[in-house]
Amino acid sequence: MSGGVEIxxxxxxxxxxxxxxxxxxxxxxxxxxxxxxxxxxxxxxxMDDNGRRMRNPYxxxxxxxxxxxxxxxxxRTPNSRGGxxxxxxxxxxxxxxxxxxxxxxxxxxxxxxxHLLVAGGIGITPIYAMxxxxxxxxxxxxxxxxxxxxxxxxxxxxxxxxxxxxLKLYRDDMQEFVSVSQIxxxxxxxxxxxxxxxxxxxDAILKGGRDAxxxxxxxxxxxxxxxxxxxxxxxxxxxxxxxxxxxxxxSLLEAIEEAGVDAPFLCRGGACGQCETAVVSCDGKLxxxxxxxxxxxxxxxxxxxxxxxxxxxxELVLDx
Amino acid sequence: MSxxxxxxxxxxxxxDERAKxxxxxxxxxxxxxxxxxxxxxxxxxxxxxxxxxxGGSAPANHSETLQGRAPDAFHLHPTRxxxxxxxxxxxxxxxxxxxxxxxxxxxxxxxxxxxxxAHGVDHLSIRTxxxxxxxxxxxxxHCKGFIDDVTISPVPCAHCGxxxxxxxxxxxxxxxxxxxxxxxxxxxxxxxxEELYK
Numbered sequence: 001m002s003g004g005v006e007i008x009x010x011x012x013x014x015x016x017x018x019x020x021x022x023x024x025x026x027x028x029x030x031x032x033x034x035x036x037x038x039x040x041x042x043x044x045x046x047m048d049d050n051g052r053r054m055r056n057p058y059x060x061x062x063x064x065x066x067x068x069x070x071x072x073x074x075x076r077t078p079n080s081r082g083g084x085x086x087x088x089x090x091x092x093x094x095x096x097x098x099x100x101x102x103x104x105x106x107x108x109x110x111x112x113x114x115h116l117l118v119a120g121g122i123g124i125t126p127i128y129a130m131x132x133x134x135x136x137x138x139x140x141x142x143x144x145x146x147x148x149x150x151x152x153x154x155x156x157x158x159x160x161x162x163x164x165x166x167l168k169l170y171r172d173d174m175q176e177f178v179s180v181s182q183i184x185x186x187x188x189x190x191x192x193x194x195x196x197x198x199x200x201x202x203d204a205i206l207k208g209g210r211d212a213x214x215x216x217x218x219x220x221x222x223x224x225x226x227x228x229x230x231x232x233x234x235x236x237x238x239x240x241x242x243x244x245x246x247x248x249x250x251s252l253l254e255a256i257e258e259a260g261v262d263a264p265f266l267c268r269g270g271a272c273g274q275c276e277t278a279v280v281s282c283d284g285k286l287x288x289x290x291x292x293x294x295x296x297x298x299x300x301x302x303x304x305x306x307x308x309x310x311x312x313x314x315e316l317v318l319d320x
Numbered sequence: 321m322s323x324x325x326x327x328x329x330x331x332x333x334x335x336d337e338r339a340k341x342x343x344x345x346x347x348x349x350x351x352x353x354x355x356x357x358x359x360x361x362x363x364x365x366x367x368x369x370x371x372x373x374x375g376g377s378a379p380a381n382h383s384e385t386l387q388g389r390a391p392d393a394f395h396l397h398p399t400r401x402x403x404x405x406x407x408x409x410x411x412x413x414x415x416x417x418x419x420x421x422x423x424x425x426x427x428x429x430x431x432x433x434x435x436x437x438a439h440g441v442d443h444l445s446i447r448t449x450x451x452x453x454x455x456x457x458x459x460x461x462h463c464k465g466f467i468d469d470v471t472i473s474p475v476p477c478a479h480c481g482x483x484x485x486x487x488x489x490x491x492x493x494x495x496x497x498x499x500x501x502x503x504x505x506x507x508x509x510x511x512x513x514e515e516l517y518k
Contacts, residue, residue, distance in 0.1 A: 113440035187415060189414040189416060189441060212417050213336070213338045213339040213340040216445070218416065
């Protein structure tokens with residue numbers, strides 16, 4: 001399997017954390033302990049909806065002390081192509097899912113002297129794990145957690161109990177916003193900032209950091225993109241000699257997999273770079289949605305990240 | 321280019337205009353790298369803390385030239401050791417937005433980078449430029465003693481006497497190249513030293 005080792009799991013508990021967020025506790029079907037992971041890691045969950053396979057990355061919130069379970073948090077997104085909707089409507093305690101081994105694209109920099117954790121909405125899930133690890137290590141850290149209102153904060157009680165006044169909440173409905181001019185000045189040299197949340201928030205925080213003279217090496221973010229749907233098109237896998245149709249509600253990678261080709265992937269969210277594929281030719285315009293390739297690579301039209309990007313046009317020929 | 325990946329590369333000083341404070345540690349001819357790099361950034365001098373030790377460049381009197389550019393703070397040090405003491409004290413209280421620069425001989429750059437690392441600064445965000453001698457700081461892998469200003473290989477270890485082949489293998493943490501016994505299997509033969517790192 002291109003995504004690495006997979007672990008069949010059983011859902012042992014589903015918790016409605018807020019109106020739009022559910023937390024799932026997963027245990028290995030084999031009964032064995034799940035692999036330990038470093039904070040910031042995610043797994044890709046495979047869902048089977050009557051033969052239609054969907055795979056979404058979800059950050060790991062925590063692992064039970066005895067290793068028996070993982071927790072993930074899932075936000076129900078309004079324009080979901082099906083993944084988060086399926087998790088919310090169809091997955092109940094006792095059901096089976098498949099997860100990949102944990103992969104960490106958002107690790108804590110262990111040489112850092114202080115850590116600023118900034119989360120918006122469901123972006124709290126990796127931050128939650130990172131905060132716990134920093135607390136265990138008695139490291140210096142702050143948590144800045146922004147949400148629509150207190151009712152939509154999925155982890156407030158647990159975070160408050162564990163982190164006390166290191167947790168600062170920002171509620172949109174109270175006109176409270178995470179402001180770089182407040183959290184960035186006077187931080188000691190060697191501070192690292194980690195931000196996970198909505199696109200606009202990540203961009204604003206990173207820009208604020210650079211403007212404040214922070215080195216790029218100290219600014220970290222993670223954003224998983226849900227592959228945007230779009231117009232249908234044809235994909236030709238030149239080496240395999242296969243032509244397939246990419247439906248409007250399907251990602252390019254999903255269509256390739258449906259055609260029976262085991263294409264490379266890891267995060268399925270445009271972040272890791274594993275699914276980078278050479279474009280042989282295309283009749284149409286490439287729509288790049290990833291955060292991995294550089295702008296020059298996007299412009300060159302020679303590469304595509306199959307997990308989140310697609311074609312606006314007739315036919316795409318890939319070296320697969 | 322060395323085939324050994326740990327061999328450090330010094331891309332040259334490049335001013336980060338967004339930095340709120342430029343913390344510059346220069347040794348010897350490294351003064352010229354600072355003057356050149358900051359020539360196009362006149363505003364940066366008013367946000368600069370400049371530490372300088374003349375090393376072998378004392379007769380050229382770069383310190384007066386540097387001071388003449390009116391950095392916000394200027395500290396002249398008699399030796400690299402005293403410069404490092406002050407640099408470490410400054411790093412202890414520095415805030416984010418401070419950019420660290422190192423220019424001079426490799427041993428000096430290495431010590432500045434190691435001090436930065438110890439304060440949580442990523443080595444890639446430290447701007448470095450090599451000027452002056454190619455002399456190396458070497459650690460004997462056998463007795464762990466350090467030897468400074470090594471220009472020849474093999475070099476006899478100043479601590480245990482073993483003749484050391486100086487490798488490109490570099491430790492960023494120790495700020496030193498690795499010296500390995502050149503004749504472990506034939507202790508009677510000591511190859512002639514060559515001057516490689518003048």
